Each structure stands twice: as structure tokens, then as C-alpha cells.
Amino acid sequence: MLHKRVEGFIKEPKKALLKLSLPVIIGMFVQVMYNVVDTAFVGRLGAESIAALTFSFPVFFILIGLNSGLVIGMSSRISRYLGEGKKEDAENTAMHGIFLSIITSIILTIVGMIFIKPLFSIFGAAETVLHLSISYMSILFYGMTFMFLSFIISSIFSAQGDTKTPTKIQIFGLVTNIILDPIFIYTFNLGVKGAAIATVISIFLSLMLSIYYLKKDSKLIIHPRSFKYSQKLVKEIVFIGIPASMIMLMMSLYVMIINRLMAYFGTDYVASFGLVSRLDSVAIMPIVALSMAIMVLVGMFYGAKRIDLVKEIVKYGTKIGIVFTLFIALLFFVIPSLFIRIFTTDTNLILIGKPYLQLDLLGFPFIVATMIISRAMQGMGYGMPGFVVNLIRSLIIAVPLSYLFVFVLGYGYLSVAVAALIGNIAAAIVSIIWFLYEIKKSENTRINKKKEAVVVADGFI
Structure with missing residues (x-):
């Protein structure tokens, strides 16, 4: 089935490009809406709360950037293996991507928690805003592994030429975030911290849905048994990433x-x-x-x-x-x-x-x-x-x-x-x-x- 999909792309490349692009456009719009939703709900709490998110977003963007390197490195190698007809190598690459994602997220969480206060101080956050920024970002750091894994699994689908499944997962995450934000921010009276908790929960639920689709719909069989450590493969993923x-x-x-x-x-x-x-x-x-x-x-x-x-x-x-x-x-x-x-x-x-x-x-x-x-x-x-x-x-x-x-x-x-x-x-x-x-x-x-x-x-x- 996977080989037929690749053959279909080769037969009609222009049609394949449009078919792959549209779901990604929707998915990127959903990603933009994540920030809009958080800002909209937190905006009612006052200027200091908005400032806390403003200081947090560059840090969050840097973390996304580091993860995107792994995503691109892994996706590039999977796509080329599929083009070569090497399905098992593609599966092994996916497992390498997952393990690298887990290791990277844990390291970033530890480093982030240690340096979070001096980092925001360098950015020029006032004392009251500093406290809010740290409480918001600390919770996001704890959810870092969920976020990295969710992105890496979505990219495994995209590398196979399936961009619809990641879009479904992203829409699910956005809707969940919209529902949870007002509950944690206002009902539980947690303010900025509530926005972070809602985001982490929605990311975790998105990850669970990603794993479900990975087992159910993925043409690649992703299982620890398919993992065969390759230093050469790690270097290639990192070299591109x-x-x-x-x-x-x-x-x-x-x-x-x-x-x-x-x-x-x-x-x-x-x-x-x-x-x-x-x-x-x-x-x-x-x-x-x-x-x-x-x-x-x-x-x-x-x-x-x-x-x-x-x-x-x-x-x-x-x-x-x-x-x-x-x-x-x-x-x-x-x-x-x-x-x-x-x-x-x-x-x-x-x-x-x-x-x-x-x-x-x-x-x-x-x-x-x-x-x-x-x-x-x-x-x-x-x-x-x-x-x-x-x-x-x-x-x-x-x-x-x-x-x-x-x-x-x-x-x-x-x-x-x-x-x-x-x-x-x-x-x-x-x-x-x-x-x-x-x-x-x-x-x-x-x-x-x-x-x-x-x-x-x-x-x-």
C-alpha cells in the first residue's frame, strides 16, 4: 500500500503536491490559533499577564525550532528511504527520531528549569511579570516531552505522504485547548498558570491520539523491535536537523x-x-x-x-x-x-x-x-x-x-x-x-x- 502511494506521487507529482500542501496549510493555521487562543483568554487578566506570555513566546519558539530540526532530519531520511523502497530502514529511522526526541526533550527540560529565571531577567521582565512568566513556562517545560513526541509522530505520517492525519490531530488539540483554557484560567482561578496547564493537557491528549493513529493507520510499523541503533543514521538526522x-x-x-x-x-x-x-x-x-x-x-x-x-x-x-x-x-x-x-x-x-x-x-x-x-x-x-x-x-x-x-x-x-x-x-x-x-x-x-x-x-x- 505504501509503495503504491509513492508510485502515485511519482506518476502525478503536481497533483501530489497540492494534495499534500492543503492539509499542512490547515495544520499551520491551527498552530497559529494556539497562540491566538491563549492570548485571547489571558488578555482578560490584565497587562501583566499578557506581558508574561509575551516574554514566554520567544523561549517557546526556540524550543519549537530545536524540535523542528529533529523533525526535518528524520522526515527527509524517511522520505528518501521510501523512495528507494527500503521500508524497514524507514521504520528504523522513525524509531531513531522518537528516541532522539525523548532524549532531547528531557535535556531541554532540565536545562530550562535551571536557567529559566536568569533567562527572563535578561529579557528585562519586571519582578511581577517575572513570577508569572516563570510559572507559565515551568509548566510548559514539564510537558516538553509530550510536545516533542506529538510533533515527531505527526511528522512520521507526513513523511509517508499522509498530511491529513496530522491535521486531524492538530485540530483535536486546538479544540481541546479552547475548551480547557477558560476552565483552568477562570473556573479554577489559576490565571496564567491555568493557560499553561490547559496547553500541556491538550498536547498530552493529542499525543495519545497520535499514538492511536500510529498503531491504526500508519503504513510504517513503528515498534521498539524495529529499532536497530545506527550511529551513521543519528549523524545524518543531526546533520540535516x-x-x-x-x-x-x-x-x-x-x-x-x-x-x-x-x-x-x-x-x-x-x-x-x-x-x-x-x-x-x-x-x-x-x-x-x-x-x-x-x-x-x-x-x-x-x-x-x-x-x-x-x-x-x-x-x-x-x-x-x-x-x-x-x-x-x-x-x-x-x-x-x-x-x-x-x-x-x-x-x-x-x-x-x-x-x-x-x-x-x-x-x-x-x-x-x-x-x-x-x-x-x-x-x-x-x-x-x-x-x-x-x-x-x-x-x-x-x-x-x-x-x-x-x-x-x-x-x-x-x-x-x-x-x-x-x-x-x-x-x-x-x-x-x-x-x-x-x-x-x-x-x-x-x-x-x-x-x-x-x-x-x-x-x-
Whole structure:
């Protein structure tokens, strides 16, 4: 059955891409709603409670980033094994992912509980907010293993080409969280701590549902008996995963640096940059989902040695992504104020954010190309290109240029958007060149192997 699914993807790659992408888009929307729901319920408790969540989210995002590295490393290897027809190796990879997830989550929980107070103090949390942040994050740390396992099991389904099951699990978790939040926050009068407890319980129940589906519907048989420790496999998962994790950590660092730069102009400029960034993340969300689906398909096609399909699906996915983002960019460009008003009615924030958003939109097509190609290369087993390209984009080009424009040349805040645009263009160019180089190298390797096979065959005749 699993082999037929892979054959179906190879037969109709474009249809497979759309089929895989749509559930992932829904799933990512659900993930965004988790934060929205928590913030909405906690928001009624007052400014200090909101601030506690605000300080907690970057820490939570870093943890998600570390876990996503394991998820991407494991998914990439599973997809390629399935493309090669090596089902048992794919099952063993899944078990490695599960064990690595458990070990990593336990280590992070211990480290997090030790350093949580000094960490929030560095962030600048006031004493009252500090207490709330620690109580919220401490509970989430205790649920870290549940969260990591839930994500890793969902990715096992996605790597098989089944993106519907993870979406069902995510929707179940969101609905559970919506039901439990008011009960623990208001009925039990636990406040911010109640929001954390509700989140951990919903994650735990989602994990139980994941395990149920894993036993019932997974085409891969996931059992400790299928585990055969392989140092080579661990290295490969980590080799792909660490750069993927570093990308998310690097983006967090980039935002922190730009926030600090914007503070030079005033608090309103920091707030406006935050609003534009939020609009960006919503607009790009479907592209992130598209790129994840491309990673799975590229892994299968690359494993099956169908380099032609790798090129076809990346080209097709990039076209879809650019067309979609151009449509969104046009809407944002024509009526930017309308979209900014979703988050604020402050006239000054709208005036500051409007031209920044319009400049920011010019980078969308380049972001699409970079994101899709980076994921495709992760699917091929190359984790480093995505990291290097994002490093070039943000910390090597965008940040230095922003400081040059603002502090040396004396340009205004809009020059920060120009610096980001230059970084996005450079990243897209490097991505395309690197991808074409790796594709050409793979094609040449395949041709050489065919020639060697012919020579060997002739020798026997």
C-alpha cells in the first residue's frame, strides 16, 4: 500500500503536491490559533499577564525550532528511504527520531528549569511579570516531552505522504485547548498558570491520539523491535536537523536585532515593525506549508533516483508560490492600511507601517524561491544550504546594511526594509545557483554509474 502511494506521487507529482500542501496549510493555521487562543483568554487578566506570555513566546519558539530540526532530519531520511523502497530502514529511522526526541526533550527540560529565571531577567521582565512568566513556562517545560513526541509522530505520517492525519490531530488539540483554557484560567482561578496547564493537557491528549493513529493507520510499523541503533543514521538526522534548527534560532536573533535598531526611532516604530512582521508571517504561511510538502516529495523522488521529477516539482512549486504571493502582495500594496487595522487603530502606527509594508512586499517572490529551494535541498539530504543562505540573507547582508543605512548614512527607518530586500534577492540568487549545482552533480553521478554498469556488463560478454 505504501509503495503504491509513492508510485502515485511519482506518476502525478503536481497533483501530489497540492494534495499534500492543503492539509499542512490547515495544520499551520491551527498552530497559529494556539497562540491566538491563549492570548485571547489571558488578555482578560490584565497587562501583566499578557506581558508574561509575551516574554514566554520567544523561549517557546526556540524550543519549537530545536524540535523542528529533529523533525526535518528524520522526515527527509524517511522520505528518501521510501523512495528507494527500503521500508524497514524507514521504520528504523522513525524509531531513531522518537528516541532522539525523548532524549532531547528531557535535556531541554532540565536545562530550562535551571536557567529559566536568569533567562527572563535578561529579557528585562519586571519582578511581577517575572513570577508569572516563570510559572507559565515551568509548566510548559514539564510537558516538553509530550510536545516533542506529538510533533515527531505527526511528522512520521507526513513523511509517508499522509498530511491529513496530522491535521486531524492538530485540530483535536486546538479544540481541546479552547475548551480547557477558560476552565483552568477562570473556573479554577489559576490565571496564567491555568493557560499553561490547559496547553500541556491538550498536547498530552493529542499525543495519545497520535499514538492511536500510529498503531491504526500508519503504513510504517513503528515498534521498539524495529529499532536497530545506527550511529551513521543519528549523524545524518543531526546533520540535516542542526542547520534547520539554527535557521529558526537565527531568525529569532535577526528580529531581536532589528527590534533594537527600530527602538532608535521610537517605540511606535518597534510596534509597527512587529505588526508588519505578523502580516508577513500570515501571508507566507501557505508557502511554508507548500515547501514542507515539496521536501517530502523531493525526498521520495530523490530516493527513487528521479532527478527529473525533483526539478519539475521544485519549478512547479516555485511558480505556484510566486503567483500566490504576488496576489497577496498586490492586496497588501493597494490597501495596506486596511490590513494593519486588523491589529491596531492607532493612526501613527498605521502611518509608519504602511510604507514599510509596501516596501517589504517587494521581497516576497525572492523569499518564496529561497524557502522552497532550501526545503527541497533538505529533502535531498543537504541541510547546510538552507542555513548558509539564511545566514547570508539576515546576519551577513540585512543587519549590517540596516546599521550602515541608519547610523552611517543617516537614512530613515524605511532603509531597514531596503536592506532586507537586498538580503532576500541575494539569498534567492545563491539558492538557485546552489540547487542547480547539486542537481547537475546528481545527474552526472547517475550517468557515470550507468556507464560503469555498461562497462562491467560488456566485460562479462
